[in-house]
Amino acid sequence: MTTVLETDGLTKRFGELTAVDDVSLAIQDEGVTSIIGPNGAGKTTFYNLLTGVLEPTEGTIHLREGDDLVEITDAPTHEVARRGLSRSYQITNVFEGLTIRENLQVARISHDGRTMDLRSRAASDGPINEEVDRLLDLMGLTEMADRPCDALSHGEKRSVEIALALAIEPTVFLLDEPTAGMNSTEAREIVSLVQQLDDDLAATFVVTEHNMDVVRDVSDRIVVLAEGAVLADGTPGEVLTDERVTEAYLGSEAV
Amino acid sequence: MSTGEEGIADRIGAFGHEAVRNGWTTERFALLGLLGLVLVAFGPTFQVYLFTEFMIIALFALAFNLLYGYTGLLSFGHAMFFAGGSYGMAMVLRDLTPHVADVVGSGIAPLVTFGLGAVAGVLLVLLIAIPVGWLSVRLEEIYFALITLAFGMLVFSVIIQNPGGLTNGTDGIIVTLGITEIAGIEFRLGDRQTYYFLTAAVVLPSVYAIWRVVTSPFGTVCKAIRESPDRAAALGVDVTYHRWMTFVVSAAFVGVAGVLMAGLANVASPYHAHWTTSAIPVVATVIGGATFFAGPIVGAFVFLYVRWGISRFPALEAHWELFFGLMLIGVVLYFKQGAAGGLLMLRGWLLDVRGAYDRGGTDAAVAYARESASARLGRTGGPSETEGGERE
Numbered sequence: 001m002t003t004v005l006e007t008d009g010l011t012k013r014f015g016e017l018t019a020v021d022d023v024s025l026a027i028q029d030e031g032v033t034s035i036i037g038p039n040g041a042g043k044t045t046f047y048n049l050l051t052g053v054l055e056p057t058e059g060t061i062h063l064r065e066g067d068d069l070v071e072i073t074d075a076p077t078h079e080v081a082r083r084g085l086s087r088s089y090q091i092t093n094v095f096e097g098l099t100i101r102e103n104l105q106v107a108r109i110s111h112d113g114r115t116m117d118l119r120s121r122a123a124s125d126g127p128i129n130e131e132v133d134r135l136l137d138l139m140g141l142t143e144m145a146d147r148p149c150d151a152l153s154h155g156e157k158r159s160v161e162i163a164l165a166l167a168i169e170p171t172v173f174l175l176d177e178p179t180a181g182m183n184s185t186e187a188r189e190i191v192s193l194v195q196q197l198d199d200d201l202a203a204t205f206v207v208t209e210h211n212m213d214v215v216r217d218v219s220d221r222i223v224v225l226a227e228g229a230v231l232a233d234g235t236p237g238e239v240l241t242d243e244r245v246t247e248a249y250l251g252s253e254a255v
Numbered sequence: 256m257s258t259g260e261e262g263i264a265d266r267i268g269a270f271g272h273e274a275v276r277n278g279w280t281t282e283r284f285a286l287l288g289l290l291g292l293v294l295v296a297f298g299p300t301f302q303v304y305l306f307t308e309f310m311i312i313a314l315f316a317l318a319f320n321l322l323y324g325y326t327g328l329l330s331f332g333h334a335m336f337f338a339g340g341s342y343g344m345a346m347v348l349r350d351l352t353p354h355v356a357d358v359v360g361s362g363i364a365p366l367v368t369f370g371l372g373a374v375a376g377v378l379l380v381l382l383i384a385i386p387v388g389w390l391s392v393r394l395e396e397i398y399f400a401l402i403t404l405a406f407g408m409l410v411f412s413v414i415i416q417n418p419g420g421l422t423n424g425t426d427g428i429i430v431t432l433g434i435t436e437i438a439g440i441e442f443r444l445g446d447r448q449t450y451y452f453l454t455a456a457v458v459l460p461s462v463y464a465i466w467r468v469v470t471s472p473f474g475t476v477c478k479a480i481r482e483s484p485d486r487a488a489a490l491g492v493d494v495t496y497h498r499w500m501t502f503v504v505s506a507a508f509v510g511v512a513g514v515l516m517a518g519l520a521n522v523a524s525p526y527h528a529h530w531t532t533s534a535i536p537v538v539a540t541v542i543g544g545a546t547f548f549a550g551p552i553v554g555a556f557v558f559l560y561v562r563w564g565i566s567r568f569p570a571l572e573a574h575w576e577l578f579f580g581l582m583l584i585g586v587v588l589y590f591k592q593g594a595a596g597g598l599l600m601l602r603g604w605l606l607d608v609r610g611a612y613d614r615g616g617t618d619a620a621v622a623y624a625r626e627s628a629s630a631r632l633g634r635t636g637g638p639s640e641t642e643g644g645e646r647e
């Protein structure tokens with residue numbers, strides 16, 4: 001077991017409000033880790049700190065790169081992504097006006113460091129499109145590859161989004177509420193997809209999720225955030241029977 | 256008599272049918288286009304002038320759209336690069352012509368100086384675009400439009416101030432292209448026809464270069480940034496840097512257009528730097544359609560030829576902007592993707608009319624045309640698109 005992502009005393013304050021409060025976590029490369037918590041627990045802020053969208057008030061973030069843990073605390077979003085931290089969004093965020101194929105080409109161009117390449121043609125470039133075809137095949141998108149994303153269903157966009165995040169060959173893949181807006185059948189499909197990808201790929205998966213059935217099915221480890229701090233951390237069996245956790249959830253529902 | 260008319264109508268119909276369905280390969284289009292370009296050169300002098308201006312404005316708008324339609328940044332100060340090109344050219348011609356003549360001989364000097372002026376114009380543009388772009392791309396949307404507008408007006412003011420006697424204030428710098436003599440053959444670069452060919456020889460490769468930019472990996476990333484900058488960043492794209500580079504590439508091509516304009520207008524005028532000049536590519540792109548590569552070209556064509564058409568009626572000429580405004584409203588209301596989108600819709604509609612003709616003869620075609628036209632006036636959705644799609 002090696003640590004791939006580590007936060008130490010990570011804190012984010014917005015004026016009086018402490019959104020993330022002294023979070024020290026080490027994510028290991030084995031199994032899927034879920035980060036759960038009631039609304040307003042600081043899950044999305046935590047992701048935004050990890051991916052460089054927000055700058056932490058205090059604390060550090062380290063990411064595995066080869067044999068070393070590299071500090072990415074103050075790195076901008078694009079640098080964090082290049083170092084191997086990829087994410088999906090709660091509200092699907094794909095390049096709507098482009099086709100699925102073009103979406104994936106963008107990710108591969110970025111991964112290959114060829115964003116300043118003016119001489120080749122994106123549509124017919126060998127190295128880029130070989131990988132794009134492989135990803136399309138992996139996600140079952142080959143048939144609809146040339147459709148523009150704004151013509152896709154919610155579930156299809158979710159697949160494109162996962163393919164996009166995988167295309168940059170991440171060390172750690174943060175999924176933000178992957179089953180949001182899905183029915184239970186679609187949610188189950190996502191669970192088995194994430195488990196399969198976690199087995200097949202080198203990437204380590206971290207998931208935030210509201211749906212408790214999904215959390216129970218997908219996770220090997222659960223971290224509970226409440227009011228910005230870590231409330232519980234352990235296996236699903238330990239965490240979901242923890243009284244403090246039920247209290248935090250019931251408490252939030254009572255309000 | 257009626258049979259003769261039908262014969263012609265049939266032949267035109269069959270030709271059009273053939274053309275849009277299968278016959279017109281890219282090569283044939285290109286060849287026909289080149290032939291048309293050569294033919295224009297032998298038209299009346301004013302038409303040659305007008306078409307030269309059209310090519311320059313088309314390049315201006317196309318380069319502008321690299322930043323607007325492709326990257327999602329609306330610049331309202333691109334006139335500073337247009338003027339940068341024309342002033343770079345004009346200053347070199349004014350100050351260096353005698354020195355160049357000393358070095359290369361007076362025969363070929365005007366041509367060589369023109370080439371040097373073009374290089375100087377583009378370099379001057381880069382000198383402005385690199386810092387201005389670096390500052391401007393930190394902002395987005397309306398703030399980006401406003402900061403580019405501000406920089407544009409700053410450049411305009413500097414030109415008017417005539418720093419060190421360089422820009423000659425409000426009068427601008429007169430551009431004299433002179434008489435070139437190569438191997439005993441004399442020609443005037445400023446001759447309308449010669450300048451027309453020179454412009455075509457610069458604009459056509461520039462258009463091709465811009466086409467290569469938008470289809471390259473670089474251009475694909477531009478489109479991604481337009482769609483979702485935060486998504487692009489989360490995939491490892493340095494969005495600010497990429498916007499900056501696009502800004503500089505766009506400005507450089509605008510500079511080329513500015514260089515050509517100085518030679519055509521025979522003056523580098525402060526008007527080239529005025530914000531109303533910045534509006535030209537914006538209007539041309541909106542009319543033509545920002546989502547199509549050729550949109551700005553179509554828009555520039557409509558812009559210049561409608562203005563010319565209106566100017567032929569002296570009573571209307573004073574109010575040509577009014578008619579232009581009405582046309583702009585019409586385009587925005589009825590053609591969501593501009594004139595280029597309109598042309599594609601027209602193509603689909605013609606195919607549908609032809610389809611109706613194939614099934615039910617002239618009556619059916621006329622009935623279909625009347626029906627779809629009245630449907631179009633009633634609502635703004637395109638009947639041809641949906642119905643054409645269903646059949647195929």
